[in-house]
Amino acid sequence: MDSEITLRVDGRRETLSVDTRTTLLDALRERLGVTSPKKGCDHGQCGACTVLLDGRRATSCLTFAVANEHSEVVTAEGLAEKDEPHPVQQALLDNDGFQCGYCTPGQVCSAVGMLDEVKSGWPSYVTDDLEEPVELDEDEIRERMSGNLCRCGAYANIVTAIREAAE
Amino acid sequence: MKPFDYQRATDADSAIATVSRDPEARYIGGGTNLVDHMKLGVTQPGKLVDITRLPYDSVESLPDGRVRIGATVRNSDLAAEPVIRQRYPLLAQALLSGASGQLRNLATTGGNLLQRTRCPYFQDVTTPCNKREPGSGCSALEGWNRHHAVLGASERCVATHPSDMAVALAALDADVLVEGPDGQRTVPVTELHRLPGDEPEQDTVLRHGELVTAVELPPLPFAVRSRYRKVRDRASYAFALVSVAAAVEVSDGAITEARIAFGGLAHKPWRATAAERALHGAPATEETFRAAADAELAEAETLRDNEFKIPMTRNTLAAVLRELTQQEGS
Numbered sequence: 001m002d003s004e005i006t007l008r009v010d011g012r013r014e015t016l017s018v019d020t021r022t023t024l025l026d027a028l029r030e031r032l033g034v035t036s037p038k039k040g041c042d043h044g045q046c047g048a049c050t051v052l053l054d055g056r057r058a059t060s061c062l063t064f065a066v067a068n069e070h071s072e073v074v075t076a077e078g079l080a081e082k083d084e085p086h087p088v089q090q091a092l093l094d095n096d097g098f099q100c101g102y103c104t105p106g107q108v109c110s111a112v113g114m115l116d117e118v119k120s121g122w123p124s125y126v127t128d129d130l131e132e133p134v135e136l137d138e139d140e141i142r143e144r145m146s147g148n149l150c151r152c153g154a155y156a157n158i159v160t161a162i163r164e165a166a167e
Numbered sequence: 168m169k170p171f172d173y174q175r176a177t178d179a180d181s182a183i184a185t186v187s188r189d190p191e192a193r194y195i196g197g198g199t200n201l202v203d204h205m206k207l208g209v210t211q212p213g214k215l216v217d218i219t220r221l222p223y224d225s226v227e228s229l230p231d232g233r234v235r236i237g238a239t240v241r242n243s244d245l246a247a248e249p250v251i252r253q254r255y256p257l258l259a260q261a262l263l264s265g266a267s268g269q270l271r272n273l274a275t276t277g278g279n280l281l282q283r284t285r286c287p288y289f290q291d292v293t294t295p296c297n298k299r300e301p302g303s304g305c306s307a308l309e310g311w312n313r314h315h316a317v318l319g320a321s322e323r324c325v326a327t328h329p330s331d332m333a334v335a336l337a338a339l340d341a342d343v344l345v346e347g348p349d350g351q352r353t354v355p356v357t358e359l360h361r362l363p364g365d366e367p368e369q370d371t372v373l374r375h376g377e378l379v380t381a382v383e384l385p386p387l388p389f390a391v392r393s394r395y396r397k398v399r400d401r402a403s404y405a406f407a408l409v410s411v412a413a414a415v416e417v418s419d420g421a422i423t424e425a426r427i428a429f430g431g432l433a434h435k436p437w438r439a440t441a442a443e444r445a446l447h448g449a450p451a452t453e454e455t456f457r458a459a460a461d462a463e464l465a466e467a468e469t470l471r472d473n474e475f476k477i478p479m480t481r482n483t484l485a486a487v488l489r490e491l492t493q494q495e496g497s
């Protein structure tokens with residue numbers, strides 16, 4: 001069953017007709033040709049499909065495109081300003097924060113969303129005092145980024161890059 | 168995936184009417200469990216009614232000291248809510264221990280409560296499973312059952328309930344507000360989920376078409392000192408093997424109030440009333456903590472792969488109580 005939806009994707013307005021069964025991830029990749037969000041597991045388990053959905057990080061493989069009518073979607077592609085990488089992207093480049101790069105767009109969107117959450121004072125499971133401001137140390141970064149797996153095991157440099165981008 | 172019709176609910180009454188009259192219709196919240204099940208073929212709804220734009224997205228402190236959490240409040244927003252962090256830290260911790268940041272931004276309060284078991288056979292449509300297909304048998308009984316239940320299980324099903332949030336809610340004696348075609352009712356969260364018995368296909372006492380509209384927390388002053396601790400196979404982003412939600416009050420070295428619930432042990436969040444009785448009035452000592460765990464686990468029955476849950480539960484409960492009572496003393 002088809003349904004017409006309008007989305008904003010990386011700043012562009014897109015109107016398309018989708019089968020209700022299409023996930024947001026498949027709509028982006030297969031219908032709109034926006035291939036920076038990757039399909040790793042398709043079950044919410046790897047984070048490769050992470051995008052910013054109305055400004056918040058979200059897995060795009062477990063939400064149907066039709067459920068996101070009028071949403072603003074920003075992918076890793078849309079975070080860069082023309083040829084200027086986003087500070088998180090630059091930090092990953094500077095610190096060798098990837099090997100094959102498959103998980104990287106998801107890591108980028110997740111880190112950008114995560115840094116905003118920290119700015120808003122959101123605690124994590126490893127935050128000792130839930131009422132004190134968060135100090136983004138290595139344990140905090142690892143916990144907050146645990147939804148993004150990296151098959152190449154580039155974790156150490158990803159953490160360093162995020163620390164740098166947070167400064 | 169089977170084709171389905173998608174509707175966005177604009178008011179609760181028509182959403183309830185739509186789902187109630189169509190046995191193939193389901194509500195959808197964040198979709199993080201339901202979409203997964205639709206991909207796996209575990210559930211094949213013919214119609215989805217999206218409830219995320221209904222006006223249930225706020226957390227309110229009520230004049231009588233209760234806190235009402237709307238059913239569509241996202242797990243991440245609830246964990247960040249100041250009133251939850253101050254008054255019910257165990258609930259914030261339970262939410263933050265679940266899934267990942269990008270899933271918690273989608274997952275809703277109602278959907279989290281009603282998420283289904285992670286039993287691998289339930290999720291694999293090629294294997295027998297009484298919960299998915301009543302009467303087909305239980306593959307976990309003689310199969311891989313490391314994550315399965317040690318309390319309250321039946322011969323038909325040994326699955327565990329996966330929600331962390333629900334364990335904290337059980338310790339807090341939260342109420343679930345439900346609206347159906349015949350009006351509203353309130354179900355204590357400890358009575359929402361069922362034990363499997365002869366009908367493992369029924370996770371909860373809800374009837375088809377009933378909509379969870381909110382969860383209410385009663386005031387519980389001593390919950391300011393409370394803790395949710397989760398033990399799992401990796402440090403983060405994994406379901407609980409065992410978890411403990413606890414709130415205690417200590418006076419002159421003796422425990423005067425205790426609320427304890429366990430996750431990972433049963434088909435429902437397990438409110439540990441026997442452990443609470445053992446703690447009540449007893450000195451806050453290691454012996455008391457161990458005795459409380461033993462009291463609750465007296466009826467436990469283990470399977471081939473999950474015997475470890477018994478000592479793990481005992482140790483985790485003792486560790487949490489030690490931490491909470493030492494804090495109090497200092």
Ligand SMILES: Cc1cc2nc3c(=O)[nH]c(=O)nc-3n(C[C@H](O)[C@H](O)[C@H](O)COP(=O)(O)OP(=O)(O)OC[C@H]3O[C@@H](n4cnc5c(N)ncnc54)[C@H](O)[C@@H]3O)c2cc1C
Binds near residue numbers: 200278378405
């Ligand atoms: C990789 C992964 C890891 C996870 N790890 C954890 C974990 O460690 N701990 C944990 O607790 N959870 C974990 N989860 C589960 C996650 O918490 C749930 O998927 C989520 O909370 C479900 O909420 P939702 O709004 O997305 O529900 P949906 O998928 O939208 O709905 C779930 C069910 O609830 C019904 N429903 C939804 N809202 C209502 C309502 N208001 N009234 C009546 N029925 C309703 C739906 O019909 C459906 O049957 C994990 C999930 C994934 C994918």
Ligand code: SF4
Binds near residue numbers: 284288289296324
């Ligand atoms: S434990 Fe329950 S859910 Fe798992 S296979 Fe057995 S019947 Fe199915």
Ligand code: FES
Binds near residue numbers: 042047049060061062
């Ligand atoms: S593809 Fe979405 S989490 Fe793996």
Ligand code: FES
Binds near residue numbers: 097101102
């Ligand atoms: S860089 Fe290869 S998966 Fe992360």
